[in-house]
Amino acid sequence: MLTRLVSIIVPCFNQAQYLDEALESVFNQTYKNWECIIVNDGSPDHTEEVAKNWLEKDSRFIYLYKENGGLSSARNFGLEKANGDFIQFLDSDDFLDAKKIELSLEICLKYRCEDTIVISNFRMFTDHTFCSTEPYCELKQEYFTFLELLFGWENKFSIPIHCGFFQKSLLDGFKFSEELKAKEDWIMWLQVFQNNNNCYFLDKPLALYRIHPNSMTKDEQLMSENQFKAILVLKAIVPQAVYNEYLVFVLKQKNQKIISLENHINNYKKTKGYRVLEKLKNNSFIVFFIKLRNKIC
Secondary structure (H helix, E strand, O other): OOOOOOEEEEEEEEOOHHHHHHHHHHHHHOOOOOOEEEEEEOOOOOOOHHHHHHHOOOEEEEEEEEEEOOHHHHHHHHHHOOOOEEEEEEEOOOEEEOOOHHHHHHHHHHHHHOEEEEEEEEEEEEEOHHHHHHHOOOHHHHOHHHHHHHHHEEOOOOHHHHEEEEEEHOOOOOOOOOOOOHHHHHHHHHHHHHOOOOOOEEEEEEEEEOOOOHHHHHHHHHHHHHHHHHHHHHOOOOOHHHHHHHHHHHHHHHHHHHHHHHHHHHHHHOOHHHHHHHHHHHHHHHHHHHHHHHHHH
C-alpha cells in the first residue's frame, strides 16, 4: 500500500489566513506516501510565505506560482504536475481528517476496480475544526450516479470537492472549465460519472468544509451568472436528449419560484399592515408632509 503515491492539490488565492490549517491537515495524514502540490494563483497576500514555511518543514510539499487565472486554472495546473496514482483535492480554506487518505485508499485497494472514486461524508466549521456542525446536505450512496448529479445537484445535495478521492486515470486528459468561476466542480463530477459507476461512499466525516464570509458561495450574483454559463458548458458533455430534458427541468424550477414569489406577494397584500401603508401612501396630507420634511432636511 505504501507504494501508491497520492497527489494532494491545494489551489490558493488570497486565503493565507487559512492555508496553514489546511496544510497542517495534510501533514498530519496517517498515510505517509503523498505529495502536496500548493498552487499559488497570483495571490497578493502572504500565501507564498506560508507555503514556503511548509516546504522547509517537509520535502513532500511542492510550491508552484502562476499568474492569476482563477480556481479552475489553478487546479488544472496542479493536475498537470501531479505524479500520484490517486488525486485528492483540497481548497486552501478547508481541512482533511487525519485518516482521509488512509481510509479512502484502503477502499480503492480492497475492491481493485479500475477508475475508482471514494466519496467521504463531511461536516462544517467556522474557526475551529473541533467545533464542527452538521453538513448543509445529506450525502447517500444512491446519489452518486450521473442522473442524480445532473438533476439533484443543489436541489437535494452537492459534494464538496475534497470529499472525493480519485484514481488518477479518471482525470487523465480532464480539465476544469476555466471559463467558469463557480459550478466547475459540478461539471467535473458529471464528466467523471458519465462513464463510470465505481463509486464507494465512506460514511464518515473525513472532510471539513469551512464557512466564512469571503467564500465564493456567498456571492449570489457570481453563483447565478455561473449557473447559466455551466448550463452552456453542459451542452458539450451530455447527449442532446438529456440536455433538452435538463433545460425543461430548469425552466420548471424557475417557473415554480416565480409562482411562489407571486403567492408570497399576494398574501402580503392581504395583511393589515400592507392595507395601512397603502392608506397612508394615498393620504394627500401625509404626502404633503413628507415632501415638506424632505425639503427642510
